[in-house]
Amino acid sequence: MIHNMAEKLALLIANDLNFNKLQRAKVSYGLEIILGGLVKVLVFITVPMILGIFNTTIAALLASGLFRLPAGGAHCTSYGRCLLGSLVTFCILGALALYLADFVNYISALYLCWGVILLSAVVTLHYVPVDCKAKPVKPAQRLRQRVWALGTLLVYILITLIIQLPPELLLAAGMGLTVQVLTLLPQGHTLMERMDNLLGLIPGLKK
Amino acid sequence: MKRLLFGLAANLAMFVALLGIQPTSWGAWYQPEVPHELLE
Incomplete structure (x- = not known):
């Protein structure tokens, strides 16, 4: 549309x-x-x-979206499927982070977040950029995108060092980044394809 | 007036299109197809 x-x-x-x-x-x-x-x-x-889950959902979305700019990842096949799929996913992450924050203190949430960032860096070195047919990345640009992605992760660490973010935001950002990293992996592509097919069953979201 | 508005919209769209080919993906799970001409 x-x-x-x-x-x-x-x-x-x-x-x-x-x-x-x-x-x-x-x-x-x-x-x-x-x-x-x-x-x-x-x-x-x-x-x-x-x-009522605005802060955590946006934290998850920002952590995922800003890293996705250089990293890329699996995609849905239509705008509607992307909108609904990502909305449901990030709202679930936002609600989950808000719920789990009651059981986790600041230090645990911070270490968890750093763990995810470290894992993301390892995946970045192996896979990034993950482009698609609709928007191929030229070979000359690949290194630049990888450095950009690693730089984004470094900025995330710096933010957590400079600002004492509440545990729910750290958890939300960590989960958002995890979902994004998953879309870089072959298993993530399979999952995204299945979700895309599932969303395609909704009448308004057929191609 | 209409031509002015169209001109502004066209300029904005072209600027966004030029920026739009820089990242690997936009922050979302759908990627609009880049025109071949823009990739060259």
Whole structure:
């Protein structure tokens, strides 16, 4: 839906401004990112807020999303499946972190978070970047993406050293990063494929 | 006025498209297909 909307809007703009095919393709791709991003931001703010798990869900989403920029990972086959799948997953993580925080103190949560970051660094060295057909990474860019991913993990450690985050946020971030790292592994690709197929059974989310 | 708005939208979209090809993936579980022209 977002893809079609972006294409129609790009066609309208291209016709009015006499754009060539390349310019139209650029506008269409840019609009798809903007429109898709806006919808996601709105959904990811409103739903966790209504459920009362906003802080932990956003912590999980940020820890996962910022690392995903350079790292990549498995993808769903449509925007709707991605939106619903990630929303449900991160809301579960947010609720779980909030629940588990009652049983974990700050130091335990911090060590757990560092453990996940260390594990992520090991996986990064082996797998990153994990690109897809829709957006291949050029061989010359691969090292840069890996360094970027390791830099992101270093920033995470620095944040935990500088700011004393509450245990629920540390747990949420750790779990969000774990899910993201899972999508880098072959097993994660299988899981994502199964989830994608499962979501495809929902009438509105068929391709 | 319409041309101005379209021009602004087109510029913003092209800027985002140029930034959009830098990361391996956007922070989400769906990746819009990059036009071949942008990869070259």
